[in-house]
Amino acid sequence: MKKNIVLYKTIPADQLKRLQQHFNVTIFDSVNQSNHADFRRALVNAEGIIGASTPITADDLAIATKLKAASTISVGVDQFDVSAMTARGIPLMHTPSVLTETTADTIFTLVLCSARRIIEMAEMVKAGQWTKSIGENHYGWNVSGKTIGILGMGRIGYAVAKRAHAGFGMSVLYYNTYDHPEAESQLNARRCDLDTLLAQSDFVCVVLPLLPSTEKLIGKKELQKMKPSAFLINGSRGKIVDEAALIDALETGVIRGAGLDVFEVEPLPIDSKLLTLPNVVALPHIGSATHETRYAMVECAVDNLIAALNGCLTHNCANPEVSKK
Template identity: 70%
Template sequence: MKPNVVLYKTIPADQLARLQAAFNLTRFDSITDANRQEVIAALRHAQGLIGASHPIGNELLDAAPGLRAISTISVGYDQFSVPELTRRGITLMHTPGVLTETTADTIFTLILTSARRAVELAELVKRGEWRRSIGEEYYGTDVNGKTIGILGMGRIGYAVAKRAHLGFGMPVMYYNDKVNEQAESLLHARRATLDQVLAEADFVCVVLPLLPETEKLIGYAEISKMKPGAILINGSRGKIINEPELIRALQDGVIRGAGLDVFEQEPLPATSPLLALPNVVALPHIGSATHETRHAMVACAVDNLIAALAGDVTQNCVNPGALRNVAATGNEFKGM
């Protein structure tokens, strides 16, 4: 008998067909106030859940006593309480790896556009205000040869470092909880403290996961340790930076500027003071937003769910402890 699965996101037709072939599938384009009770009803008989872009809290989990696996179509999993899922014996799967390179491309786009004031000057041209050779008041800053400081040297951090060092001759320093031997041996990256990275880097790139210890890691005090000509880049999670304090630091001219793909509240409100600052490049969370990568993410998430509900959890599992909890209670997969 096929497991029952609830899908709460629109996905490509070929991947939808895979889910329909493997499971008894109940489909929702998203979870909203209007359909929440329908979702809850579907979850009562569900063994699997797949989707993205919506918090999955206790109300939904309580409605799904038979839930065994969740597959999120994302690398980040801050919309879940991992300890709670582990306690309940629910495996959480995610999609690392498939979005590494395109996210690194986005981060480097922020570096280049912020350094050369590309968005600001493109808007000047579109307004018809380019009437003479660009003068000093619109000069940017070089990227080539400048020092890049990377907060978080995982897969994406390494991919950014590789672009920086091999493509732009940038010395690399990084702040991470452990040594990245590949970055140090191949890219001559230097591990340093947070304060050292902030003080020495010309570009500080945040590529950390959102965890209790990283939330609001960067505030006014930390930004004040940066060089006056430095640029802060965030391509990970908005809540890692204290946004009101970043706004105040930019308004005070503490650093040159910021390039941001993520924000505390998304979509970013049109009233945000960030949008009034010419030295801010603000993108609508496009880190993985290419046709190729988004399709690969969905395919990976489908693979993950099929494997998890078959009891084969060998990769992409956020909480292996959930499997131990299932084994300890004797609550094994049934009817598959």
């Protein structure tokens, strides 16, 4: 007999067909206020769930008494009550490997766009304001040869460091809970404490998971330790940066600018001060948003759920301690 699962995101037809070959699938294109009650009713009989962008709370898990596995179409797992899932022995799978290079591309795009004022200058041209050779008030700043400080030397952090070192001759500093020998031997990266990284970096790139220990890791004190000429780049999770403190730092010249793909509240509210600041590049959380990568993420998430519910999951588990229960 096929197991019951709940799919709560639109996915390509061929990947939906794969799920339907293995499971009885209850489908929600997304979860919103109008169908949330139906979604919760579906959880009652679900042995597996797969989707993205919808919080799965302890209350949701409490009614999902038959749940045996969850698969998220993302690398981040902050939408889930991971502690509650682990306590129940429910594996939570994610897609950490397939989006590494695409996300690193996005982060380094933010570095370049912020320093060279690419978005600002492109909008000037499109608005018909390029009427003579540009002057000093439109100049940007070099990226090559500068120092990049990377908070988090995991897969994506290392991919960003490779681009910085090999492509732009940048010095690489990193802040991490453990040494990364390959980054040090191949990229001449140097591990240091947070204060040193902030003080010495021309670009501070946040590439950390959102955890209780990283929430608002970058606040007023940390921003004040950065160079006035430095840029803050955030391509991980918005809540790692104290947004109010960042806005103040950008308005008062504590730092030169910021490139942001993530925010405390998403979508970014239309009245956010960040949208009024010329020294901010703001993107709509597009880190992994290419056709190839988003397809690969769905395929990986489907693989993960099939493996977990068949009892043969070997990797991509965000809470691997459940295997010890």
